[in-house]
Amino acid sequence: MATTYDIATKQAAPKQGSPVPVIAVENLYKSFAGHKVLNGVTLRVNQGETLAVLGRSGTGKSVLLRLIIGLETPDSGSISIHGQNILGLALDRMGAIRKKMGFLFQQSALYDSLTVQENVAFPLEHHRRDMSRSERSDRVRQLLAEVGMEGDLEKMPSDISGGMQKRVGLARALALEPEILLLDEPTAGLDPISSGEIDELILKLQRERRMASVVVTHDLHSAKTIAGHLALLNEGDVVIEGTFDDLQHSDIEFVKEFLQQS
Amino acid sequence: MSNRGFPAVAVLNPPLPARHDDVISGVTSSVSRLFNGFFEWFGSLGIFSWQVLRAAVTPPYEWRELIRQLDEVGSKSLPLVAMAGAAIGVIISLEARYSLTRFGAKSMFPATLVYSVIQIMGPVITGLVVSGRVGAGMGAELASMKVTEQIDAIEASAINPYRLLAATRILACILMLPLLTLATDACALLTGWFAQTLVEPLSFHQFIASGFSGSTFNAFMPQTFKTAVYGLIIGLIACFQGMRTRGGAAGVGRAATNSVVLASLFLILADVVLVKFILVFFP
Numbered sequence: 001m002a003t004t005y006d007i008a009t010k011q012a013a014p015k016q017g018s019p020v021p022v023i024a025v026e027n028l029y030k031s032f033a034g035h036k037v038l039n040g041v042t043l044r045v046n047q048g049e050t051l052a053v054l055g056r057s058g059t060g061k062s063v064l065l066r067l068i069i070g071l072e073t074p075d076s077g078s079i080s081i082h083g084q085n086i087l088g089l090a091l092d093r094m095g096a097i098r099k100k101m102g103f104l105f106q107q108s109a110l111y112d113s114l115t116v117q118e119n120v121a122f123p124l125e126h127h128r129r130d131m132s133r134s135e136r137s138d139r140v141r142q143l144l145a146e147v148g149m150e151g152d153l154e155k156m157p158s159d160i161s162g163g164m165q166k167r168v169g170l171a172r173a174l175a176l177e178p179e180i181l182l183l184d185e186p187t188a189g190l191d192p193i194s195s196g197e198i199d200e201l202i203l204k205l206q207r208e209r210r211m212a213s214v215v216v217t218h219d220l221h222s223a224k225t226i227a228g229h230l231a232l233l234n235e236g237d238v239v240i241e242g243t244f245d246d247l248q249h250s251d252i253e254f255v256k257e258f259l260q261q262s
Numbered sequence: 263m264s265n266r267g268f269p270a271v272a273v274l275n276p277p278l279p280a281r282h283d284d285v286i287s288g289v290t291s292s293v294s295r296l297f298n299g300f301f302e303w304f305g306s307l308g309i310f311s312w313q314v315l316r317a318a319v320t321p322p323y324e325w326r327e328l329i330r331q332l333d334e335v336g337s338k339s340l341p342l343v344a345m346a347g348a349a350i351g352v353i354i355s356l357e358a359r360y361s362l363t364r365f366g367a368k369s370m371f372p373a374t375l376v377y378s379v380i381q382i383m384g385p386v387i388t389g390l391v392v393s394g395r396v397g398a399g400m401g402a403e404l405a406s407m408k409v410t411e412q413i414d415a416i417e418a419s420a421i422n423p424y425r426l427l428a429a430t431r432i433l434a435c436i437l438m439l440p441l442l443t444l445a446t447d448a449c450a451l452l453t454g455w456f457a458q459t460l461v462e463p464l465s466f467h468q469f470i471a472s473g474f475s476g477s478t479f480n481a482f483m484p485q486t487f488k489t490a491v492y493g494l495i496i497g498l499i500a501c502f503q504g505m506r507t508r509g510g511a512a513g514v515g516r517a518a519t520n521s522v523v524l525a526s527l528f529l530i531l532a533d534v535v536l537v538k539f540i541l542v543f544f545p
Contacts, residue, residue, distance in 0.1 A: 066414075069418050070417075071414050071417060071418065091313075091317075091417075091422050091424070092320070092422060094420075095420040095421070095422065096420070097420075098417075098418060098419070098420035099420045101418070103415070103418040105411050105414070105415060105418075107410065107411060109410060109411035109412050109414065109415040110412075110415075111407075111412055111415070112406075112410070112412070122419065123419040123420070123421070126322075126419070126420075126421050126426075127419075127420065127421075129322075172415075172419075176419075176420075
């Protein structure tokens with residue numbers, strides 16, 4: 001039987017008056033065309049914490065992220081951001097919540113008709129109309145410098161490598177200074193050196209910005225590096241949640257098998 | 263019982279006669295699926311239209327994207343509709359002169375050309391040409407953005423994709439179609455007159471004066487401005503087909519094809535209603 005914890009209970013029983021979790025997912029169910037993808041997932045992420053969601057391909061990890069940012073609607077359950085239930089919110093009201101979130105897509109999803117700097121400027125142009133053109137340009141350069149892409153401002157997404165696209169995607173996700181960062185397979189498809197660089201970059205950003213982050217990955221090494229807490233999904237449910245040590249000392253057969261194969 | 267000479271399989275599994283009930287239930291289920299798909303498509307189009315309308319009338323307005331789309335739909339379609347108009351003008355001129363001469367009504371040539379171009383051919387040809395160019399372009403562009411998660415990225419950036427992508431494109435089509443129709447009409451009249459002049463000299467001033475004599479505002483304006491409805495159809499269908507795409511490159515191809523086919527079909531069907539409407543309200 002699957003064991004489900006949440007970070008709050010894993011660390012200590014929440015005291016009265018303890019801060020509301022930044023992300024709270026309760027009993028989330030989601031299915032596509034009759035196929036159950038998420039089967040009662042419960043997770044919490046507090047300010048400054050990074051949770052890595054692990055699991056085999058097709059276990060609903062990416063779906064979980066898309067549900068948190070409102071790109072999909074769950075069949076049942078609840079998702080709260082800073083204590084506010086986001087389910088059923090109109091697109092424009094959801095927009096106000098999304099401004100607090102940065103999302104890195106698995107394939108980066110850069111706008112292919114815009115240059116690297118236009119991609120990063122895109123959210124600023126729409127939400128920071130108070131900024132002058134030069135302020136915006138400075139901010140874009142600063143963001144791209146943070147991810148090591150300051151030399152490729154005028155390049156098109158098709159002219160840069162997968163790893164560079166991830167960096168630009170990350171800079172775009174950080175443009176509005178989000179309080180929550182959602183990363184979908186940030187190292188998937190990258191060589192070990194590029195993966196390591198992306199991991200370093202994520203760690204650096206976490207140290208500097210103290211965002212609540214959820215990282216979906218099947219790369220155990222990357223998860224161990226960037227996340228303090230890990231949750232392992234299987235058949236749409238959280239099998240175990242805790243530190244890497246907790247996973248290593250688990251008696252659950254699936255956990256042992258997953259660690260062995262990774 | 264002797265089975266000699268027959269294949270064993272035929273003996274063991276003789277073909278079953280088709281059961282009447284099975285055939286009927288198969289046909290019924292196919293028809294039901296077809297009807298469900300039909301109503302589901304219209305239902306989704308209705309929801310999509312409502313979302314676009316709601317996004318279009320609430321701030322912030324995407325002026326810059328609208329101007330970009332006006333250029334995309336208007337300026338870039340202009341050479342195409344001008345050429346189509348020019349060709350139509352020559353064709354009508356040749357056909358009309360032959361027919362009118364046959365029936366001894368040659369003096370009616372300018373009025374016939376003006377009437378045929380402005381009332382009938384100009385709007386429809388412009389609609390179909392723009393449907394082909396813009397409908398396919400929009401459908402494919404949005405479908406490609408959909409399958410590469412760029413539309414999701416826009417939404418994740420707290421930007422309403424219905425406002426940014428759909429409303430601007432649909433509005434650009436609505437505003438540009440009447441202007442493009444005027445361009446088609448002008449080119450058609452010019453080449454129609456030119457083709458006539460090559461055979462039988464006629465001054466342009468005389469051609470225009472004779473062609474528009476006895477015509478009123480009601481005769482021409484509704485025919486030109488009805489193309490705004492064509493623009494609505496082209497933009498709406500192309501954006502809808504593009505933004506609901508699934509299935510990679512094949513899906514993008516399907517979206518582009520469906521955008522053109524459905525927009526052209528609905529455009530012609532709408533014309534039937536619009537012609538009747540104009541005849542009733544602008545006699």
